[in-house]
Amino acid sequence: MVSCVYVESSIKDHERTLRILARFKTTPVVEIEHHGEVFNPSAQNFRLQKSNPALILAHKNNRHALPTPEGYGLGGKHNYYFSHMLNCLYDCRYCFLQGMYNSAHQVIFVNYEDFDEDITQICAQHNSEPVWFFSGYDCDSLAYEPVTQFANFFVPSFNKIDNAWLELRTKSTQVRQLLKHQPCDRIVTAFSFTEQHSHDKLEHGVPSIEKRIDAMRLLVDAGWPIGLRFDPIIYHDNYRASFSHLLDTIFSTIDPNQLHSVSLGAFRLPKNNFKQVNKLYPDEPLFAQNLALNSGIIGYPLEQEQEMMRYCEQQLLQHIPAHCYHPCEWHE
Amino acid sequence: MLIWVAALHCEAKPVIDFLRLKKSHDHHAFDLYQADNACCIVSGIGKLNVAAATAWIAALHQQSRSIGWINIGTAGSRSYAIGSAWTINKITDIESGHSYYPVPLINSRLPSEQCQTHNKPDSEYHLQSLSDMEASAFFATATRFSSAELIHCIKVVSDNSVTPCSRNKNEVSQLIQQNMQPIAEFSQTLTALNQQIAQMALAEPDWQRFLATAHFSQTQKTQLKNCLRFLCSQGDSIDTLMAMVSATVGTNASSNCNSQSILSCLAQRRIDLSRNL
Numbered sequence: 001m002v003s004c005v006y007v008e009s010s011i012k013d014h015e016r017t018l019r020i021l022a023r024f025k026t027t028p029v030v031e032i033e034h035h036g037e038v039f040n041p042s043a044q045n046f047r048l049q050k051s052n053p054a055l056i057l058a059h060k061n062n063r064h065a066l067p068t069p070e071g072y073g074l075g076g077k078h079n080y081y082f083s084h085m086l087n088c089l090y091d092c093r094y095c096f097l098q099g100m101y102n103s104a105h106q107v108i109f110v111n112y113e114d115f116d117e118d119i120t121q122i123c124a125q126h127n128s129e130p131v132w133f134f135s136g137y138d139c140d141s142l143a144y145e146p147v148t149q150f151a152n153f154f155v156p157s158f159n160k161i162d163n164a165w166l167e168l169r170t171k172s173t174q175v176r177q178l179l180k181h182q183p184c185d186r187i188v189t190a191f192s193f194t195e196q197h198s199h200d201k202l203e204h205g206v207p208s209i210e211k212r213i214d215a216m217r218l219l220v221d222a223g224w225p226i227g228l229r230f231d232p233i234i235y236h237d238n239y240r241a242s243f244s245h246l247l248d249t250i251f252s253t254i255d256p257n258q259l260h261s262v263s264l265g266a267f268r269l270p271k272n273n274f275k276q277v278n279k280l281y282p283d284e285p286l287f288a289q290n291l292a293l294n295s296g297i298i299g300y301p302l303e304q305e306q307e308m309m310r311y312c313e314q315q316l317l318q319h320i321p322a323h324c325y326h327p328c329e330w331h332e
Numbered sequence: 333m334l335i336w337v338a339a340l341h342c343e344a345k346p347v348i349d350f351l352r353l354k355k356s357h358d359h360h361a362f363d364l365y366q367a368d369n370a371c372c373i374v375s376g377i378g379k380l381n382v383a384a385a386t387a388w389i390a391a392l393h394q395q396s397r398s399i400g401w402i403n404i405g406t407a408g409s410r411s412y413a414i415g416s417a418w419t420i421n422k423i424t425d426i427e428s429g430h431s432y433y434p435v436p437l438i439n440s441r442l443p444s445e446q447c448q449t450h451n452k453p454d455s456e457y458h459l460q461s462l463s464d465m466e467a468s469a470f471f472a473t474a475t476r477f478s479s480a481e482l483i484h485c486i487k488v489v490s491d492n493s494v495t496p497c498s499r500n501k502n503e504v505s506q507l508i509q510q511n512m513q514p515i516a517e518f519s520q521t522l523t524a525l526n527q528q529i530a531q532m533a534l535a536e537p538d539w540q541r542f543l544a545t546a547h548f549s550q551t552q553k554t555q556l557k558n559c560l561r562f563l564c565s566q567g568d569s570i571d572t573l574m575a576m577v578s579a580t581v582g583t584n585a586s587s588n589c590n591s592q593s594i595l596s597c598l599a600q601r602r603i604d605l606s607r608n609l
Binding site (some may be wrong): 052282288 | 421422431432435436437441443444446475476478479480481482525527528532558561562565566602603605606607608609
């Protein structure tokens with residue numbers, strides 16, 4: 001359900017804009033000069049908007065692909081991220097996007113061709129060395145695929161650049177478009193999971209664990225590389241048993257030897273994001289847990305975090321080959 | 333608290349009658365009509381008047397946990413029927429060129445349209461926009477006090493290129509009156525949204541009671557507020573929490589020590605209640 005579609009004047013006649021608008025025939029359309037007019041004002045309440053967000057169709061003028069923050073990546077030397085969307089369809093309480101923007105509206109940048117051009121140039125700068133591009137930083141890569149046709153555009157585009165690697169990170173089951181294409185070894189669809197209790201409490205609107213495992217299996221069967229992201233790990237009294245159960249559930253369907261990569265990270269938020277989301281959700285138990293500030297990041301006290309990570313890592317390595325494991329490291 | 337802002341008494345009258353608001357005799361800056369959880373202020377025509385009235389009424393309700401706003405009034409249109417009612421999804425101030433975007437969160441029977449705000453009555457009528465004389469200043473002022481989701485404009489078309497603006501007050505009231513049912517539904521949904529925000533805030537008198545128990549630094553005040561808001565959301569009553577705090581204060585001597593003890597006590601309860609999400 002979209003409450004309104006805002007369209008930047010400069011792209012109102014863009015082919016992708018017209019195709020998206022055709023899906024929202026009964027939704028009011030408002031023309032704007034720049035998406036910042038709607039997206040950036042400070043007098044907005046993310047929590048209220050999240051219940052019924054609007055869609056903003058916009059043009060991204062520059063900085064289409066940027067270097068990732070330190071520590072973000074899968075061991076590659078050259079890492080970039082790009083965002084065809086800002087904000088996510090889902091409403092996960094631990095997500096840093098809640099504290100990132102004033103608005104919960106979803107922005108889609110329709111000029112995919114400009115992203116493609118920048119990606120091609122960046123890859124050329126690195127000669128033939130592998131370059132990783134992460135698309136699920138400011139949004140879920142696939143959740144809005146029926147509207148955005150993002151994968152449908154970028155799969156062929158990455159396919160043709162020999163040293164370009166793409167991570168599609170998702171909590172969705174939207175793999176239909178991918179399955180229409182020939183699999184590409186350099187395009188990894190990484191599925192994020194939290195165990196059942198955290199999923200029930202914190203991942204509002206996210207498809208069930210079982211449905212996501214089914215989607216993973218469809219990709220694996222079609223020959224697509226997949227990844228697993230157990231991030232964030234969240235503490236509760238039963239998290240150990242619940243995490244072990246999640247692994248059992250996943251690996252009863254998915255052959256670990258077919259995994260491209262697996263990563264693991266404890267719940268953490270940059271201090272300023274935490275302050276913002278805590279203000280938005282003062283009633284949220286996750287933010288009332290025993291948390292501590294460490295190197296500008298709010299997370300579990302170090303000792304507790306290490307204990308959690310040790311346990312989950314140990315459980316995980318009982319299932320997967322060590323070479324595909326990439327812990328999320330942010331501590332000095 | 334839901335505040336209605338109208339330029340003219342004849343525009344306010346259907347709201348006053350529908351909500352059975354009573355005229356306030358305590359204030360003289362503007363005509364004000366009140367009930368327990370709603371009020372309607374008559375600002376006078378134009379941007380300056382509406383900005384002044386909006387700021388004044390917000391100051392009067394500064395202790396409210398959250399305020400929802402509706403600017404109700406008439407507007408001109410080139411093509412829409414006289415008497416048709418609209419919510420506004422884009423307001424453009426013609427003089428400054430600045431645009432504002434009320435957030436369309438409410439599923440309403442009222443359709444939405446854009447509105448241009450002018451300094452003087454607009455007789456030319458824009459093709460795809462309503463014309464009024466208050467909306468931009470109302471919205472810009474109200475967003476100083478509430479978030480945009482809680483601030484809306486409802487305009488009823490009173491004149492168009494065929495039918496000029498009526499000078500008859502009863503006719504103006506009648507135009508709004510005939511739309512009162514969907515307008516009231518809209519206001520009820522807005523009230524529910526506003527309550528979502530209000531429920532997360534502490535009542536000012538309660539907050540002052542806690543502050544009076546010890547000397548809190550600014551950081552400690554933030555921590556105290558976070559604790560209290562969470563514990564209240566989990567079902568703890570203010571009186572129960574106050575009793576916990578009083579018991580803690582009783583066992584400590586210095587004020588500085590008290591504030592730390594109070595925070596430790598509440599923080600521990602918060603952790604206990606949140607450990608299983």
